Amino acid sequence: MVDILLLGGAAFFAGFVDAIVGGGGLVQVPALFSLMPGTAPATLLGTNKFAGIWGTGVAAKNYLRKVRIRWEMALPAALAAFVFAFAGAYLVTHVSPDQLRKALPFVLVGVAIYTFKKKEFGALDKPVFSGRKEILLGMLVGATIGFYDGFFGPGTGSFFMFLFVRFFGYDFLRASAVAKVLNVACNAAALSWFGFSGHVLWILGATMAVCQVGGSLLGSHMAIKHGTGFVRKMFLFVVVALICKTTYDGFLK
Known part of the structure; x- marks a missing residue:
């Protein structure tokens, strides 16, 4: 019973963080692995995804009530993300992601430095593309990060956000909304x-999903209420946490 309560609390906080900037897996996956050490890793990851899709879906719905996105770009990008995430999940059963694990902290350090130095980064919403070019670039982002999510995964939402701010000219709030859809x-x-x-614990996943939905509702509400500046600060916090976690996993564990 205590373990269920702890996992529920972890799911709530994961939903809260993930709804704002992504990175909920930083909280939820370690909680599952530490509290259920005898369960197959694939089953824990599958349970995490089942809880996560509900929290992310509710957060996306909450954002879309207040934030306008370009569906003509978002839907093809989401389709590309789906196809390549599935391909990545299939590939990881045949190829080890160890080299990617070791490279990831350095990529994240670059993201953090760029975001910190560019004070205006993500502050204004000034889309730089439109029409077919925006659609194709959106599909490229969806395919690339989708494949990464299926193959490895940590920080997927944060990478989506960074790319949509950096290359598409979105502010953090719109980038977060599009990231949730993908x-x-x-x-x-x-x-x-x-x-x-067969790698999902459906009852446990459903319990955690309820908790994650609660966190997602609170997180997306706060992001919409406090705006881009708040999301930017949370983004930097999560990226720094990801740097620490991936450095530990890749070099110290």
């Missing part, structure tokens, strides 16, 4: 693979 597609792809192969 994240739902990634989670759906991974969940379809884990569910088909």
Whole structure:
């Protein structure tokens, strides 16, 4: 019973963080692995995805009530994310992601430095692309980060946000809304693979999903209420946490 309460609390906080800037897996996945050490890793990851898709889906719905996004770009990008996330999930059963694990902290340090130095980064919403070019670039982002999510995963939402701010000219709030749509597609792809192969604890996942939805509602409400500046600060916080976690996993564990 205590473990269920702890996992529920972790799911709530994961939903809160993930709704704002992504990175909920930083909280939820370690909690599952530490409290259920005898369960197969694939089953824990599948359970995490089942809880996560509900929290991310609710956060996306909350954002879309207040933040306008370009569906003509977002939907093809989400489709690309789904297809390539599934491909990444399939590939990771055949190829080890160890080299990617070691490279990731350096990529994240670059993201953190760039975001910190560029004080105006993500403050204004000034889209730089439109039409076919925006659609194709959106699909490229969806495919690249979707594949990464299926193959490895940490910080997927944060990478989506960074790329949509850096290359598309979105502010953090709009980038977060689009990232949630693409994240739902990634989670759906991974969940379809884990569910088909029997690697989901459905009852535990449903319990955690309820808690994560609560956190997602609170997180997305705060992001919308406090705006881009708040999201930027949370983004930097999560990226720094990701640097610490991936450095430990890649070099110290």
